[in-house]
Amino acid sequence: MAAATHILAGLARDYAAVTPQRLKVIDTYMVFCVAVGLIQLAYCVLAGSFPYNAFLAGFGSAVACFVFAASLRMKTNPKNAGQFAGPPEAAFAEFVFCHIALHFVVSHFLG
């Protein structure tokens, strides 16, 4: 038990020290996505999936944002720099474009 807490504390310390600021921002965002998605899923389980299109839009929006964020995180992680062509700003631009398209679809699907 002590070992486990020791490992976790070490993990947290390393994360705070080593991870770049931007990746921390993305991580925060991903946690936020998961939280929003889970809340909607819980509501759906409890209250029923009656406006199913709205559920799909809301839940799908959270999932897709999480996926986009994961993609952005991979492409902008300095450790992965050798694997992806193009600068992180290009990845960010893709991220923004995908989000615009996603929210366009989501807002159409909501009503």
Add this chain to the structure above:
Amino acid sequence: MRLAASLGACLALGAAWLRVVCAGSAMGDRLLVLVPTAEAAGGYSELLGSLAERGFDVSVRAASNSSVALHVDGRRQYDHAVLLAPAAKRLGAALTAHSFVRFVDDGGNLVVVGSSDMSDQSRKLAAQFGVVFEKHGSRVVDHSHHLVTDGTGDHAVVAASRLAAVPAVLSPQLLEAPGTVYFRGIGHRYDPSNPLLTPALTGAPTTYSDLSGDEVLSGRQLGLVSVFQTRRNARVAFSGSADLFSDAFMRTTQSRNRQLVHDITQWTFQEKAVLREVARRHYLAATGMQPEHYRVSNDMVYEIDLSVYYDDAWRPYEADDVQFEAIMLDPYIRTTLNRTRSSGPAATYRGDIRLPDRYGTFTFRVNYKRTGLANVDVKDTVAIWPLRHDEYPRFLSAAYPYYTGSFVMMVGFLALCAAWLWSAEPSKPVTQAKPATQVKPATQAKPATQAKPATQAKHTAKSKPKSS
């Protein structure tokens, strides 16, 4: 023949003034009575008198008269027929079992009587309706209930009292009257599961049919008088005894023959228990109009007016078991209609119905079949359409969490963009990525683009040496 003619004339004269009083049958008043010989008609004067009194145009003919035809040029000549000649070996040329069946198919009503020595032709005719008379020469016998005259009795004249409680056919007066029905003749088998055939008079447990063979036909299985109604509401009555209709039996003391014959002929000749649908309507509850097609889950109203004929007039039919069905292969709805008013000649039955949440071609049906009553089976085919794309309800309160979730994700995205663009790379402990507080700067994305080259330069400068 002369007697028949004179009797016919006399009856026609009687009928002429009585018709004003009684309208008679709901269907028509041309009645053919086939008797073995013209002389035999005298033995049925009570029956013939009663028929004439009820407004029938009675034609009494000998069964062997070959000029009698039920159809001429394909047109039915009579509305009702009584075959009172069970033993006649030779009927008129145009009178075959087939011609009687065709007569009934065409809507004619028929009374067929049998006797111990009934002909094969009558037997064959009865078999067409599921009434199987016993072997030639067999009689119905009851040693406990029989006609007693002068201390001696004929056990073959059965005093039957097992009348079926079918109020549509047998009147309460008959069922409550004292006495018995005298019956001398032949019994028949019937299939109790046949929905079209109803036994009206059956044997008592002590009544049996002799010459039955191995399986003695007795009690309830022994049919004495049965009535049959076709799916098109033509009616046929069978009696194993011609004497049942005779003056002799009607005039016997403690005899219920007169009332039974009256009830059976009234029912058979459509003088009572004739049910019909006068009108029917279905419409949307909201508008009161019948639409070209309904939508799923519409609230609609179905109404049907039913009328029953008895005592020479159409009257409101009152019951509490009229059901409505909405069918698409299976009944999606089956509900009992409520009687809302009984005015004039018809009673209105109404159902407030919510259509199923299912689109397709449905049949609205009222299928009312009750023992002794004429069948009512009416169908309307209606289309039920699904909602159009713009007819669904929108912005439901149940979906607010999903709406909120979607917009929160949009706001979160803007916050991330802001945090990304303004995040300072070198370890600068500024709090960031608080979505709620950073929404506004995100809208000013344009100034941020100026910052972009700087960050890009910084980033590339940092990452390049690493990769190389």
